Amino acid sequence: MIHLVDVSKKFPPTTEALKSANIHIEPGEFVSIVGQSGSGKTTIVRLLIAELPPDSGQVVIGGWDITNIKKRNISSLRRQIGVVFQDFKLLPKKTVFENVAFALQVAGATKSRIQTVVPQVLSIVDLQDKLARYPYELSGGEKQRVAIARALIHRPKVLLADEPTGNLDALNTKDIIDLLLKINEFGTTVVMVTHNKEIVNSLKRRVITLDDGLVVGDQKVGKYVI
């Protein structure tokens, strides 16, 4: 599903974010990418959503070689990948329904499709009763669930979660992890970037460890070791 082959990425003047990284993720996997700040975790997410091009190597996602993806094709790629971030990236002046619908609107979905699909996805994340709420009326966990609902709206094969629990308390963190596991059970490949040791250890899933841009560990049932 995801293949990074000898991928390197530098940021001027001297930062080497990734050094010949090789990562292969199969369909349906739940993978945690762990490492300290500056280890290159987020660079992987940015490469996978084509926000950055690699300096060298090859990036393939869902059979699509996006190493030299053309600008006009980036929007198609992003409709096939769901992404959630630590800071939720919700529009404050839009309701829960509108925030999720926005992803369909920009993709040119019809009004009737939006009216059908958005409530379905919001019920998956258990927010069917809060359609008309604004982000400021929601808890951190609920905001992240809205972001996950938006990421799922195009039925992606891959869900990238960059520090999805970074802004959440323990209870909300557990809720979000349970939700990601549920999404994974439905067949979606989940790649979670985190430095939350407890979560990674409790998941008992595959863990890829990065240190200073190098892949230093890849365990099928891994633990946070750094």
Add this chain to the structure above:
Amino acid sequence: MFLLTLNRSILFALQSFWRNIWLSLATVFVIFLTLISVNLLLVVNVISDSAIVAVKDRIDVSVYFRPEVRESKVAEVKSHLEGLPQVKSIIYRSSEDNLEAFKEKHAGDVKIQETLKELSTNPMSATLVIKAKDLKDYPEILKAIDDPSFAGLIEEKNYDDNQLVISRINGIADTVRRAAYFVIGIFALISILIIFNTVRVAIFTHQNEIGIMKLVGASNWFIRSPFVLESVIAGIVAVFITIIFFYPLLSVLQPYVSSFFVGATFDLTGYFNTYFVYIFGTELLAITAVNIISSSIAIGKYLNV
């Protein structure tokens, strides 16, 4: 699909226009000033052209025949001159017509009336009033009148050279036009800069939204188009306000224009009504083109998609 996306782009553009209402109004105001100055220049053009036509219309050559020349001879001369390609029209006034006109003109002058009564014969002669097709044709016509074969027939010819008046009108109109072009240039430049700035500010205020649009897979066109459409909306609103404001302004100008054209009627409002679609349609297209170019440059510079 395309119409749906276009509809949404227009909706986003309207939202942005409304959210930055003060900036939008400033943009509209400057475009409005540009359009008003363009229309005032048009008024100046129309007035000066009409004035020149009116003056040109008054230019003619009057040929006064000797009193003893017979009507048939005058008719011969008339027919000869009518054969000239430069001649537009010739009006024949008999000696009787001229006498009647003279009497009428001096109806209040007792002395002239008494003198005329004392005269046993008509002192007036027949006249030909000749109009040329073009101002530059008059020298040719005057040359033809000076033909030696007419020397014994013609007593006098009268040509009021209004070239001086025409060149003065042209001079004034040119000065006003130059000033207007300068004002239009300044306003157009300000319009371009303010549209550029409006789009720049809109991009900055929508940075969060743009980021999310990119994240959820909006196409480049979908991200960029609302900003271009917002500038187009500002242009449409400005043209609309110009129309609303300009007609009352024409009503204010009309009395001054009417006093300029003594004896003739010139309807400014009527002129703008006749050419409404042409004038305001062209202005709308021009301002839309300027806005699209200006906003596209701003988008290219500040919107990284």
